[in-house]
Amino acid sequence: MKKVLYRHLFSKVLGLSLLFFSVSIFAQEEAAEASGGDAAKGKQLFNQNCAACHSLDRKMTGPALANVEARLLEDEGLDKEWLYTWIKNSPGMIKSGDSYANKIYAEYNQAAMTAFPTLSNQDIDDILAYTAAPPKTAVKGPEGPETPLTPSEPGISNELILGALALVFGLLVIMLLLVNKTLRRIAEANGVVLEKEKAEKRIPIWKAFAQNQFLVLVTAIFLLLASGYFAYGWMMQVGVDQGYAPVQPIHYSHKIHAGDNKIECKYCHSSARVSKHSGIPSLNVCMNCHKSIYEYKGNPEGPSAEDLANGYTNEFYTGEIRKLYKAVGWDEENQQYTGETQPVEWVRVHNLPDFAYFNHSQHVSVAGIECQTCHGPVEEMEIMEQFAPLTMGWCINCHRETNVKMEGNEYYEAIHAELSKKYEVEELTAAMMGGLECGKCHY
């Protein structure tokens, strides 16, 4: 809704300004060039249309575009008209034999720039205005260094409060001791004899306990049961790696990808839809985005505040992207693959034993279960960890409780009709479908 409104507003502004300019369109032509466009609008247009291949200060698929207008004018003597034509129809220009167009085309591996016939001259002006002088994010700049302080403040205040409390508590203890001492002194002064010997006459409690056979028996049984309980509990977690969060060769943050940027799990783990394996994405999948996302620009105000607070800096993340480039053999300078690859040896987090057969597509595609059901809040995990115990009991419980999603699936029609009649239920659990049979997972 917001976007639509904004666009509406945008076109109104555009319309108004066009109206304004059209009055003196001929006389003002040169002036318009000089006055340029709106850098803020330009930024949006740039991000929508250009950012996949261009950056301001860096060579990517296409050249860096900072100050492109001035640069072209100075170095090549090309005016804005040239740029208009180029942006709107670059392949045409290459064909027409324009020398600089062909030079650029050759320089960038003969990858022709997409033609943008829909951009108006004004749009291009806006973009150029942005490339000439990007609206300063510096407005937020000064706030930047402050932000880390904000979360640290409650930390300090908490400590203060705790310290004060401890002080108060200490004072109380001292006061109590003093009062006690004074009272004793008063008592002594008054000749009151404090009865200490009485306690010594009593049978020590442990002796009394030892003499009471019933109590001993009960305690022994209790201790045995308790130790049995804990021993069992301890032994049952042998081989269960819940919470296993190994250090990976590349610090890949699911939080940033699936959480902050809301990338669908199955965009990268695509084989989960059709295969037993969810699959660790191959590096070419990473490069779909990371070809143009070459650095991490965490917004300390936004969702990355938490990461920054945890000590993960923008430089750190950018360094991890460099590791990806190294592994996949991506030469950032020349924007091309070198062919020297180094497959990444990820540490597997979820290890099902070989004798258990698990099929992702069965659960993801057929049953429509959310990934988070078994993998937990992955979108919040900075470091991926094993959420579920992955024990057989855990599987079985879910199969007992979960109803099978059968609507609209022709396969289930007959089975559902017959089975629901047999069990006299409307919805069938996986267990009723035979999901508890040994051979369904062990073969």
Place this chain on the structure above:
Amino acid sequence: MASNKKYWKSEAELNPNDSIVETLRQNEFSEEIPVDEFLGDKENLSASTTNRRDFLKYVGFSTAAATVAACEGPVHKSIPYVVQPDTIVPGVANYYATTIADGFDFASILVKTREGRPIKIENNTDAKVNGSANARVQASVLTLYDSKRVQGPMANGEPIEWKVLDATVRAKLGSLKGSNRQIALLTQTYASPSTEKLIAEFKAEFGDNVNHVTYDAISEDAALNAFNAAYGERALVDYDFEKADVIVSFGADFLGDWQGGGYDGGYAKGRVPKNGKMSKHIHLESNMSLSGANADKRYPMTAAQQKIALAKLYGKLNGTNVGGGTSDVDEAVDKIAAEIRKAGSKAVVVTGLNDVNAQTVVLAINKLLSSEAFDTENPKYVRQGDVAKVNKLVSDMNSGRVGALIIDGVNPVYSLPNAEDFVAGLEKVDVSVSFAFNNDETAQSVGYVAAASHYLESWGDAQLKKGQYSLMQPAIRELFDTRQFQSALLTWMGSDKTYYEYIKENWDTAILQGSDWNQALQDGVFVASASAEVAEEPVAAPVEAEEEQWEIAPIASSIRALVGATSQGTELVLYSKVGMGDGRQANNPWLQEFPDPISRASWDNYVTVSKADAEKLGLKNHNVANGGLNGSYVKLTVDGTVLENVPVIIQPGQANGTVGLSFGYGKQAGMQEELATGVNAYTLYKNFSDVQSVSIEKTAGEHEFACVQLHNTLMGRGDIIKETTLEIFNTKDHHEWNHMPQVTLNHQEIPVTSPDADLWEEFDRSIGHHFNLSIDLNACTGCGACVIACHAENNVPVVGKQEVRKSRDMHWLRIDRYYSSEDTFEQDDEKKESMDGLWGDNGSLGGFGEMEDPSVNPQVAFQPVMCQHCNHAPCETVCPVAATSHGRQGQNQMAYNRCVGTRYCANNCPYKVRRFNWFLYADNDEFDFNMNNDLGKMVINPDVNVRSRGVMEKCSMCIQMTQKTILDAKREGRVIKDGEFQTACSAACSSGAMVFGDINDKESKVAELKEDDRMYHLLEHVGTKPNVFYHVKVRNTNEA
């Protein structure tokens, strides 16, 4: 009780004055133990900081550490692709259509690959000819991962670069160009239009001195020559046994490897009784072959007798007197002639006699009958070997007329009967190159070894039958630095084309007639329409044109020659086993462990001898205490060539006066030691004749066989393999020939399947799927493709000869073979029924003893047995840990990780189908087969567990396959169609004997088969209610 016995260690001890004895008595150890050296060094001892207590501490600590460490899971690495190929999804299998054409086996097949690794061979059901994989083709995927492969080109045993080899060969070829010394190509049969064209171009490039010799290790020369004389083309007649009502075979094992095989599908279709009719199969042969075992009437005869019978049959059918007087085959011939006359054009006669006269007469008979099953219009090209040219080449080599010799796909030093001549000739060849897969005998004799690619790494094409084309495409990149012969030829001809481009070009211009190449490649097969066949003719023509015109005697002289056939002494009949073929895959442990369908012995070849001959020669077979079969050794002498220490198996049905020996064994070079088994029968293959006159001599010692079936007869237990004759089947009610066992309840007989006779409450299986496997004993030929398919699909381990001998074979699926003790199984039943008391003529004590011996010419029956998946399974009730349990879908499930190995289930199984892992068979040097090396492990199916030591395993009814089918349907939201459910065995079965499916789907084939009158369960009276059922075997004993 003190003993006064004196034990002495050596002879020297007997001499009391011997000084050595005295010295030895004084010194316990022959060499002094250097104790002082260590303990005497006080300095060293005191300097050492480790004292006894420390040592104990370390021991204690390391034990504790090991214990704690065991609680921690190991770290698993997971390495994804850098760039994932878009056709590969990890965990999802891809199938590619390809073709095996290795010179012996020709078939259009599908290859199943997982993560880019070929792991299984499946039948290509689109193919009209040879679309089914036999046991060897099924196993060929493991040969790809042979650890003994040649991994790169070699010169004199040293590794070299391909470019060195290329340079050498090109230089030599260049110098020979236009000279009078030969450039010889000695190759396998390719049946490949593109290879033929390429070789023709090679000839054009290097001149007329290029001599292409095609060589089949096991020759079909006579059949090719006979066909050539009659029809002007070196090819083989194609037979469609489905169309035949009467099949008469003179020694042709057409269910085995006769003329390239592939006939079992059509044969089996005609063998299933339909509308009261089935084909009748009459077989005359010396050895007991697979075809003979399936025959309705089998006559054991020597090769000479077969020839006489064939000639007389021709005479009878033609109404002429062929002479030959009276002989002992007359009666048989009369009967056969009557059958054939009755069937008319619905009869077909085939022969496996490697004799041009016999082959000519057979062609004449079929033509005379105008047999419908006889197709000379579109012949087969799967054998093209030319004995005369091979012999010529060997003599040319020896006379120094060959300058360069390039060998591909054959191993002549191993398989030529005159191998010594060949080796001697090789010395006179300047440059000899062998495209070798293993460092075999030939590779070790030639100058250069060109490492050959496996067919799953190669491009290729084949024309198996005229107009029926098939494409070969690689399913994996070359594992090693190997190259296929055709690519090398292209390189040596100076072409920059790849063989792929060459084939594509050839297909686009000459074969496809405008059809889509990609479509043909996807299908793997292409059928040319009639016009293309004419266009194709010139390609085959050059081969024919340069053929020396073979002198074919007219029929009359052929007949005369046949009638005059005599055998001198004992005939040795050489044959090939379905498991080993010509021996090119001898280094394949699956095939070595595959039990021969007839003898049921694995890991060996042996001489098969008839009982009468064995008694004459004093040869014995007996079982020793651990159950293993032992047999005598003999020495075979053929024309001066001696084969020592050949073990003997007494073979029921072996014609008296003949012995059999199979090819393919006795390979030594390039083999893993454990797999170098048997003796080399090729040394006796004189003049490429499979019948030789032999003298047999018993030698000392006993051979230990690994035979998986020790009891050979059914003992009159007619309810295990139910049989009837076509006459009874057609005329009587099925209760008579397929009797349901009865039990008595309240003094009344009720069927054993009645719910009243049951201890258990029946589980309602009418909902969802209920899997059943149907096995038609009429269609099953016993070929064993299912055994290997099961091996591959389910990661069944190979256990080795010694373990098989101890009955520890792990095959989940076995094919039992039974002989009748009387002439027929029916007579066995009668004999058992008529037994009376313990003693006397009809006494059971003597009677049963007699029934243990198979008849001289027994009836044979095959029965595949795997886990029967009993609904009331005896194994499930006795498992103390509930490791085996039943599923709703009817599968008896086995949870390996739950099994503690009590083996109680196996003891309680009436079918004896459970297999126990006595050892860890993977990653164990004691079992150095494919699961013990990284290469061989690539064949493992990732969807099935590799079982560990101490657990029970058995057929799972391929639950991984049924589950996958169900999941695919669920994902696509559709109902499963009949035929989608398959098991490895049913998918591999080319004869249609095994049908798998869901009996709750009332429209399905298996549901229909279950309602059939012939349906019965194995050991029905036990009341196990199996989900595997059989169909009563019907024998066509109707006389004309």
